[in-house]
Amino acid sequence: MQERMNELxxxxxxxxxxxxxxxxxxxxxxxxxxxxxxxxxxxxAHPEWIREDSPTQHAGGKIIEGFEKVTxxxxxxxxxxxFSEQEVIDFDEKxxxxxxxxxxxxxxxxxxxxxxxxxxKGKLVRAATRGxxxxxxxxxxxxxxxxxxPLKLKQAVDxxxxxxxxxxxxxxxxxxxxxxxxxxxxxxxxxNAAAGSIRQLDSKIAAQRKLDNFIYHLPNPLDYGLHTxxxxxxxxxxxxxKINPNNRLVSNIKEVLEYIEEKGQIRASLPxxxxxxxxxxxxxxxxxxxxxxxxxxKWATAYKFPAxxxxxxxxxxxxxxxxxxxxxxxxxxxxxxxxxxTISRATLHNEDYVLxxxxxxxxxxxxxxxxxxxxxVVEVKKERRTGKEQDFVMIKECPMCHTPLIKxxxxxxxxxxxxxxxxxxxxxxxxxxxxxxxxxxxxxxRIMEDFxxxxxxxxxxxxxxxxQHEQDLIRLEGYGDKSVSNLLxxxxxxxxxSLERLLFGLGIPHVGAKTAKVLAQKFETMENLQKATFExxxxxxxxxxxxxxxxxxxxxxxxxxxxxxxxxxxxxxxxYLGEKIEEKEDFAGKTFVLTGxxxxxxxxxxxxxxxxLGGKTSSSVSKKTYAVIVGANxxxxxxxxxxxxxxxxxxxxxxxxxxx
Numbered sequence: 001m002q003e004r005m006n007e008l009x010x011x012x013x014x015x016x017x018x019x020x021x022x023x024x025x026x027x028x029x030x031x032x033x034x035x036x037x038x039x040x041x042x043x044x045a046h047p048e049w050i051r052e053d054s055p056t057q058h059a060g061g062k063i064i065e066g067f068e069k070v071t072x073x074x075x076x077x078x079x080x081x082x083f084s085e086q087e088v089i090d091f092d093e094k095x096x097x098x099x100x101x102x103x104x105x106x107x108x109x110x111x112x113x114x115x116x117x118x119x120x121k122g123k124l125v126r127a128a129t130r131g132x133x134x135x136x137x138x139x140x141x142x143x144x145x146x147x148x149x150p151l152k153l154k155q156a157v158d159x160x161x162x163x164x165x166x167x168x169x170x171x172x173x174x175x176x177x178x179x180x181x182x183x184x185x186x187x188x189x190x191x192n193a194a195a196g197s198i199r200q201l202d203s204k205i206a207a208q209r210k211l212d213n214f215i216y217h218l219p220n221p222l223d224y225g226l227h228t229x230x231x232x233x234x235x236x237x238x239x240x241x242k243i244n245p246n247n248r249l250v251s252n253i254k255e256v257l258e259y260i261e262e263k264g265q266i267r268a269s270l271p272x273x274x275x276x277x278x279x280x281x282x283x284x285x286x287x288x289x290x291x292x293x294x295x296x297x298k299w300a301t302a303y304k305f306p307a308x309x310x311x312x313x314x315x316x317x318x319x320x321x322x323x324x325x326x327x328x329x330x331x332x333x334x335x336x337x338x339x340x341x342t343i344s345r346a347t348l349h350n351e352d353y354v355l356x357x358x359x360x361x362x363x364x365x366x367x368x369x370x371x372x373x374x375x376x377v378v379e380v381k382k383e384r385r386t387g388k389e390q391d392f393v394m395i396k397e398c399p400m401c402h403t404p405l406i407k408x409x410x411x412x413x414x415x416x417x418x419x420x421x422x423x424x425x426x427x428x429x430x431x432x433x434x435x436x437x438x439x440x441x442x443x444x445x446r447i448m449e450d451f452x453x454x455x456x457x458x459x460x461x462x463x464x465x466x467x468q469h470e471q472d473l474i475r476l477e478g479y480g481d482k483s484v485s486n487l488l489x490x491x492x493x494x495x496x497x498s499l500e501r502l503l504f505g506l507g508i509p510h511v512g513a514k515t516a517k518v519l520a521q522k523f524e525t526m527e528n529l530q531k532a533t534f535e536x537x538x539x540x541x542x543x544x545x546x547x548x549x550x551x552x553x554x555x556x557x558x559x560x561x562x563x564x565x566x567x568x569x570x571x572x573x574x575x576y577l578g579e580k581i582e583e584k585e586d587f588a589g590k591t592f593v594l595t596g597x598x599x600x601x602x603x604x605x606x607x608x609x610x611x612x613l614g615g616k617t618s619s620s621v622s623k624k625t626y627a628v629i630v631g632a633n634x635x636x637x638x639x640x641x642x643x644x645x646x647x648x649x650x651x652x653x654x655x656x657x658x659x660x
């Protein structure tokens with residue numbers, strides 16, 4: 001046990017040095033947090049073994065050569081971290097146990113470099129990094145190049161304030177374009193770019209980096225007659241400091257959690273990187289009552305957003321068969337939490353994808369959530385290989401029916417050509433009931449597999465005949481009268497879905513949810529779609545030859561005709577029920593991008609209305625974009641639109657155009 005504690009101390013101290021001093025992180029935040037938490041738990045169990053140089057006893061960082069040392073009169077302490085909603089609630093309960101009923105101030109946790117600014121008679125005399133919390137580095141010559149840091153305050157006061165120096169996303173993107181053109185190595189991320197810039201010995205280089213700054217802390221507010229943190233924030237703003245507009249005073253922990261959820265949703269659209277939310281007790285007297293640990297204030301904590309990219313072990317690669325017969329390799333992973341979800345599987349797409357990434361079974365790989373939904377393997381950490389890893393080998397037969405696989409010329413995917421392959425059939429049924437298709441609540445993947453194996457469901461029509469098996473379902477383990485009743489009600493309700501859901505659910509190759517909606521809006525009924533010619537289909541924007549041929553092939557198949565007729569007899573709606581397309585000049589055939597936090601309507605409402613007027617939406621800005629609709633805190637898409645000279649519509653302006 002003591003040996004493990006010593007090992008953890010060495011790992012974390014080395015990581016602190018690489019991160020804080022050299023600006024060259026060697027492990028991920030996820031790994032660091034995991035090691036630190038383990039060390040805390042061991043030290044709580046064995047306080048007699050706590051070492052003086054344990055990272056739990058002081059904030060990390062050392063002084064590098066070339067900068068003068070600065071001693072902080074009031075230590076610059078770091079904050080404790082929490083990682084879940086429950087830990088935020090626990091933080092609140094600990095405070096209340098001390099007899100305090102607090103208001104909180106919530107702030108965005110900017111991912112940059114902490115700074116202390118010292119003023120005498122209103123003039124900037126020194127800027128310093130946090131360093132180890134007691135001793136930092138004098139960076140005055142570089143801080144003076146940051147335009148938002150005032151050289152002279154609006155009042156001639158002696159004061160020290162603290163905040164964060166950072167680089168915006170747009171600045172990093174611009175710098176990297178310039179560096180790429182010159183053949184220079186790219187800057188890794190905003191945080192490292194800011195830290196590296198502020199530690200330049202030549203202030204001209206720092207000035208070229210266009211750094212930014214937010215001030216968020218006054219270490220001695222009572223000296224200025226200020227009795228709350230929010231009063232201190234307002235006072236520093238009056239002096240001329242840049243304050244983050246997202247700061248918010250809340251009255252209870254429920255509102256803290258609402259703030260965390262809200263800011264997590266707009267995180268990607270912010271013009272700078274954040275990695276969490278800082279929560280502080282507002283009252284200074286309550287802060288004093290709560291006090292400090294050796295390392296942290298007890299009256300504040302930092303909620304860290306779930307990691308977006310983490311490391312884990314690739315234990316195996318297995319193969320699945322999709323509804324079209326497509327064979328997909330999948331990563332089997334050591335379970336790991338990514339963006340709030342536990343991930344143990346991730347798609348590897350196809351053979352070429354695995355070979356390009358040079359993945360081997362046993363590798364350490366980085367995982368992230370693509371679009372906050374689908375987990376993906378980003379890269380292999382080759383430096384962690386031991387030599388025991390196994391090479392990837394593509395299979396030659398279907399893993400379900402053992403039919404030899406085929407690979408069509410010009411394609412990257414392998415397919416099982418057997419139309420009666422059970423895996424293909426099950427996947428097609430699962431797709432039909434999925435959220436974006438018929439959206440039948442209660443028929444998840446595992447339940448559909450069970451019902452297929454129990455011979456309750458063998459085809460699409462059987463889903464709507466499940467009532468015949470009601471008593472059999474009730475007798476199944478985990479079911480009962482109420483759950484079966486709810487399931488049958490959800491199945492019945494799905495008959496009322498609009499045509500595009502049914503069309504997508506049929507699993508026609510190359511027809512996704514968006515394409516299904518375009519087709520349903522255009523042809524309005526399933527009967528019209530079945531009669532549509534190749535020329536009529538390809539005349540529709542975004543419907544090319546491949547989709548048109550796929551549609552023609554599907555509707556010519558006798559088996560598919562029979563299924564559609566059976567579903568119609570069972571009472572499924574075959575008409576488009578959504579808003580009809582009424583093409584308007586401002587929208588017809590044009591592409592729009594939405595960015596920022598929208599308040600007058602939801603993103604889905606805006607997209608639906610744009611489509612109903614003949615327009616379409618995209619997730620990225622390009623020269624083909626007609627206009628960008630901007631809400632609060634727009635991100636890089638707004639900057640890109642300005643750079644390309646694309647019209648920018650405010651929410652009010654776009655709402656007026658959409659409704660007129």
